[in-house]
Amino acid sequence: MDAAVAEGSHVIIRMPSDNAKIVCVKAQETIELGKFGSFKGSALIGAPYGHTYEIEKGGAIRPHRQLAFDDADITEANNREIVDDTRSQRLTFEEIEALKARSLAGDVTAQEIISTLTENNEAFAKKTEFSKSKYIRRKEKKFMKCFVPLETTVYNLCSHFFRANPAKIRGIRADTLSQMLSLANVYAAARVLAVDDAQGMVVGALLSRIADGGSVYAIHDGDVHNYDIIRYMNLAPEGRDRLRTLPWSKLDHEMEPFTEQLAENASEQDVLGRERRMRAHARLAETLDTLRGGEFDALVVSTNYNPTSVLKRLVPLLGGSRALVVYDQCKEPLVEAFTWLRASPDFLNVQLTESWLREYQVLPSRTHPLMNMSGGGGFVLSAIRLAPGQ
């Protein structure tokens, strides 16, 4: 990762509301954060990651003290404090909306808005110090025109999509994804066979852990893969080249020699076209050869198909003493596969696990698990394959 945001890189922009969006930073394009403001991409290029930036009038940004980490949740430890805020506010809805509009235009700062709100809140003076600070933090989250640019690491991407659009990644949570990488023993030089029927979260994670000598062979549905998430990862070209893909429909394809002849009056375009098709043919032949050669170091699967049928088909391509790992959001599809693996003489160490993750608020006198959590992070089935012919 780079220290600072570069032209053309994807960045996760976290806003005061804790919502985030992924943007591709281009110097000439404006980055829109809705009620938190907007700024030119050029302002962000060269800025170090991980700091808090405030958006100034005119779309410049400047480093800002970080918002305190202490407001993960607004539950009151002391329920005596719960008061109806809306009734104690002297400003009308319209007056507050007008303030917001002026803030968006940059004519008034968040601090000024918050001061106005507290001055006009009858209950504010009666609040405890704890409660006052909480009120101000809550308003800051609403009105501060701040953001934090975060790197598109695998962890950050997985957490972002798990929260914003879990269906996109088949509901895989970062802890579950991380366990797959461990169980599959992915390392720099590993040759990994993968199936990822979501948008490349699993394939991307695999790519992040391999380097020179390693490769990921991914078999996908449809004619072209849709590993959308990989492009957010800011991979160098050699990183992307470690991925080879093949449609399921080509898995049993019998290669025939490349026989396309050029017509006598072939144009330059015809020549280039033939060369492109020849390269694609050679690449397919090479991919099929490698696949059929088997001896992969890991088999990693997240599929909408019956996982047992996928395993039965791909396990022969896995090397001896190597691991297979299957993810699903639901346990039922894996239970059948688990039963098949357990009953087969070809596997050891067959395990079906449910992952569990919990986040906490840690604050002086206010430490507790977050009041909301994800319902589930999915299930992982894993086993070690024995050497064939035992």
Add this chain to the structure above:
Amino acid sequence: MDAAVAEGSHVIIRMPSDNAKIVCVKAQETIELGKFGSFKGSALIGAPYGHTYEIEKGGAIRPHRQLAFDDADITEANNREIVDDTRSQRLTFEEIEALKARSLAGDVTAQEIISTLTENNEAFAKKTEFSKSKYIRRKEKKFMKCFVPLETTVYNLCSHFFRANPAKIRGIRADTLSQMLSLANVYAAARVLAVDDAQGMVVGALLSRIADGGSVYAIHDGDVHNYDIIRYMNLAPEGRDRLRTLPWSKLDHEMEPFTEQLAENASEQDVLGRERRMRAHARLAETLDTLRGGEFDALVVSTNYNPTSVLKRLVPLLGGSRALVVYDQCKEPLVEAFTWLRASPDFLNVQLTESWLREYQVLPSRTHPLMNMSGGGGFVLSAIRLAPGQ
């Protein structure tokens, strides 16, 4: 519950090891706690529940300061402290065994054993104060001849069996059982229809929540129910009489009039036998009449049979706006029933929940969840039945 242990009551005896056993206290019988000693039942009769008692030489018991609550778990916060205790002990295995034998005979107190052990432990002097106190607590748990008599409340019984023999109660955990009572809206005067294919943990819990005017009709496998757990509950006779039972095989039984005639030369035994059979006949007729009359206030099921088939059979006996609740240790049997209930027009508020419980150690500077927990407490399916004929 009584304040003190009474002759003939069942008591949960918790030992320093945290293991427990259920005993029926009889004045003339000896209560055996293995390495923690033994005492006469008469010594416990009249003793208040909930105190810690020490067993003295000769089987008398006397109140003892309670063992500190602080030793739920022996994990070291500071892993520097982990030392190999066995190697630093100068006493031989045989010498320690001889000490234990003398302790069991009452010739030496636990305190004396522990002093001897610490004096002969080379590492002891090097330990931190925290570590020393932990060592002593651990030895106390091993050598103190103490116990705590606890009431056989539904909570205590369920927790005891969940730990000691989960299969006996079909793996139902106390939190799950408690949710069933809430969802079924069991209260003093409720008429509850129940199926409990374990040993009466569920039926017993239902009985504990009803009083005058309430009743539990339980349908069981085999000819005679095996609600073993109910007898531990120290129920008064009127409490037990609120339970009526029926074998499944009698559910469709057609009653015929009681026609048994006495032979002319009938003995007194024949007369008594006929009367007994007549009463049983009348009782069965009454039970069947009540069952078939339906309009039960709750249907509570824990079964080894297909729960969907049980629901289809019993739901017609449930009143309108009343709840059905089904427990299973595994989700799969309930998923089919859930789907059936959701698809039927006769039910509202269909819910399938997994219960979750976690216990903590709370100690100064050493607060954390227990290092071991139960894997699962089971699933509860519930729904509200609509009035028939909607």
Add this chain to the structure above:
Amino acid sequence: MFHEYRSVVGDGDQAVLYCTPESMYPITVAAGKVFNNKYGSFHHDDMIGVRYGSKVVSHDGRGFVYVLHPTPALWTQIVPHRTQILYLPDISFISLYLDLRPGKVVIESGTGSGSFSHSIARTVAPNGHLYTFEYHEQRAATAQREFVEHKLTDVVTIEHRDVLANGFGKSGIADAVFLDLPAPWDAVAAAKEALRSTTIGRICSFSPCIEQVQRTVLALDEHGFSEIRMFECLAKDHEVRTVPLPDIAEAIGGNKVSFRPAKGDRRKRRRDEEPAAPGASDDPGEGGVLVSKPVNAARGHTSYLTFAILAPGPRSP
């Protein structure tokens, strides 16, 4: 109503109108009154005399609701939140742990929104009693009004009182004490005073933050409580869907497989609005497989539950 079931809706009954799982409304049935919502106008006269659990059709015949019997569990789903409330898993576990049963005497503080109070009252009725204390005057008044409406005053007594400052004003009468207070450690002495000295007394303190637990545990230990244990208790909703789960041979053979939203999901959405027609199929759906999982968003924490007992015997202060 909350501790005795009725079969038929009567004038003056409390009832719950059920539209969807997310929209339920408590009403007091009164001849001549009308309940209006987006599903239509529902005349109370149409409810009186029908069996609980019946469908009631709107005045224009287009919408309908179900009229349900009130229960503490339903009340927890619809109670107006004047404070953080207790939910069913905590309510259930605490009730079992404290051994609440008909005839028991219980002290609760604070009353809050009364979610737990209704359940306690149902469980200890008809011969037991709940004394519930609320510091906040307006909340105490509102809860009192609800107890009257819900005909619970024979089982529940509410008092507006600062128990941290003044204790419960009760001595040796309670089987169990439940504390939901910001500084529960300051109420431990009062709880000890209120518990019976002749039988085992049980206490539960309900606190969201671990620091509150740490202080409460020390206070319980100091005051001679024993068997101090601490738990967290939750329940996770699961959802069920039907997925096609085709064999990979389909894809290898070049067949196009549809992974459209499964039937179960669509049925469920419709179901929230209106029960499926009678005779709806209970087939899991066109060769699909039933799968289930926890719903995405779950409650992650309510509060820590600290329990202890007070063994019988003379009370040393």
Add this chain to the structure above:
Amino acid sequence: MFHEYRSVVGDGDQAVLYCTPESMYPITVAAGKVFNNKYGSFHHDDMIGVRYGSKVVSHDGRGFVYVLHPTPALWTQIVPHRTQILYLPDISFISLYLDLRPGKVVIESGTGSGSFSHSIARTVAPNGHLYTFEYHEQRAATAQREFVEHKLTDVVTIEHRDVLANGFGKSGIADAVFLDLPAPWDAVAAAKEALRSTTIGRICSFSPCIEQVQRTVLALDEHGFSEIRMFECLAKDHEVRTVPLPDIAEAIGGNKVSFRPAKGDRRKRRRDEEPAAPGASDDPGEGGVLVSKPVNAARGHTSYLTFAILAPGPRSP
């Protein structure tokens, strides 16, 4: 061996002999040596030249073991516990959170039993590096011996050092720091010093008690770390059985139904000792239903994981 796969067992290789999931043994393969256990005598000569994942038969032909390739995940299952170790869920989550990848430089303290060290080394190899520090002299020596045996010394450097007193002796070189110390707050300044100032630095502190977390979070905040987040991470094993689940009509009809231990259970027990014969049925078993649930005893807590980042920029002390 831990960061490069081989296909065939060679003389001098590290290998894992697998008897059952609960009995696995690490060995260094050496011509002429014999491994004895209750399953028989296994000659290393019989292993050399076979493919990893092969069955090796005992000298008397009656028992067998499997010879497996070592991996960090297997090592975590068999490492001698000189301390509490980290298990796979924590190892995995921390590694992903800290963005460990080939080429990264990582600091770990303490080394403990080296369970996590092996995993870090595998992940950052071949161009990254792990500097691991252990306070306890004997443990440092043992870990060092293992790193040598496991041919990890090109990726791992271990030092016997009291980092709480003396820091890491490293400045501006690390991408990530992992602390597993009784007083992690005292190592935060040293961690800051060790992290690179040019890119985002990441830290994780692993502590079993909440009080340790509370102090560490304050120290992180004071030293300018941000994005402070705290998690717990576990994985629960599930087991699968076949149950008969008969229709209740059987019982109503008076038929005797057997609820004997299901086939799945019995098969599993046998399976631990010996794989099922080839051609074993993968039928769920005689009309039964596959059911699954978490195994009864589960790990309830390992440690709290506190994470933070240090944004790039000049370091103010």
